[in-house]
Amino acid sequence: MPVHRPGPVHPRPLTAVVAALLAALSLTLPLSTAHAATTPARGSAHMGMGVLAHDGQDGTPTTGDVTQTEGVDVSGHQGNVAWSTLWNSGVRWAYTKATEGTYYTNPYFAQQYNGSYNIGMIRGSYHFATPDTTSGATQANYFADHGGGWSRDGKTLPGALDIEWNPYGAACYGKSAGAMVSWIADFLNTYRARTGRDAVIYTATSWWTQCTGNYGGFASDNPLWIARYASDPGTLPAGWSYYTMWQYTSSGPTVGDHDKFNGALDRVVALANG
Template sequence: MTAGVLAASLALAATVSAGTASARATARDGAIPLGQGYMGAGYLQDGKSFAPDTRHLQLDAQGIASPNVTYPAGIDVSHYQGTINWTSVKSAGIQFAFIKATESTTYKDPDFSANYLNAYNAKVIRGAYHFARPDLSSGATQATYFAANGGAWSADGLTLPGMLDLEGGCYGKSTSAMQSWILDFYTTYKAKTGRDILIYTSPSWWNSCTGGWSGMYSKSPLVVANWTTAASPSIPSGFPYWTFWQYTDSGSVSGISGAVDRDRFSADSSRLVALANNTP
């Protein structure tokens, strides 16, 4: 890492509150305590690294990784971001957001309801996500909890189908057992909402924990975690293409204090709206 990149990274990190930074570090450094999972949290578990696979960010003067793209820009948030001014977020050009709703079958993010409503009122297309804990209960049980606590879908043009956040280690499951758990979640969620679940994961997690399974690519749009300023991300085996791309955890957006994950969509705004509305 160059001195300039290091300085920019340190300056950006300093804007995050000490309590929030400490909690995020705890989640990333080992096993993830219940309630502390978020998109990008699960880097080291079971003695393996599950980091997004290309961590060679080329930061600008403000320490922000920004691929030169024209497709819709997005973010993903949880209670770690604190109070968010969604009107400012929308004015900054953010068109969509993934918002943490639930984890396992007992935890609901304390800021979910406010974020979900305020994003809607600001006309930001948003979707809820569930942080998977395959070690604690079945996929069907967690899908049922998610659908009943923020993960439902409505054809209002501003609601994306729910997303399953898969990271944080293999939770002691074999690749076949993990495949079964994911399919169980998918089947139950679709039965309750009528929509295919989005899948968020990194190449390293999917390839290690499912064996590069191809069983979901025709069912679930891929949200790939791959932190790089390359023209396109690396994707897991078993998926021929990506739909959303989380390209950095070191972004900055007006209306949010501190760092935030930045995302982009793979097509134009009309296709984003079509995905929200479940139309061809």
């Protein structure tokens, strides 16, 4: 009876072996490594970048009988903005991203900042904070030097500090609540020394609670710009009994981020005049 011997063993192609190893390795990679592949590029952050994921979904604002004034906020993400379209839709104020950290300036800043002003809007600029890269004072100076200044012309709002979820890593930028409060104070004090104005604070209640311990010490001087995509702004951070501005959606007409100023147009002018 013939003996059936096994045939020769053919080695797997090297590419197949590598592919199998990579596939196995991907199953054991830590979440932080997988996240790194989708981390956005530095400089691409903008107001409300983390709000949809953390603090409610887009909704129709319910403002009751309170007179409010429509506004927008824009960044390099929007490119050249159709300001006449926004003006004709009733938008009367705007904020433009000027800077982020100490490494980024918005390439569309001139078109956005000057364009809103030229169409008749009251405008301001904002800084996206990265507390893990440089000090609050350093970033406030960078902001003031690159579009964050202020002039008493009745059409320029005080600069805004956008302090929210870190799009590049840990939500609180690796800082304790106390260290975060100190960083914010450093920024605000320096900005006031440079411009004579108290900066607006843009944030979301859930982030503020998590990352500052719901600190209430800035409410007496710094106007609140609350971010919440829902039918109402919800519970405000400690210390503030009312909001000055509310970013209520990221999917509005013409540009995504739309806001309500908590008052009529004359109150927007009053904030601009200080």
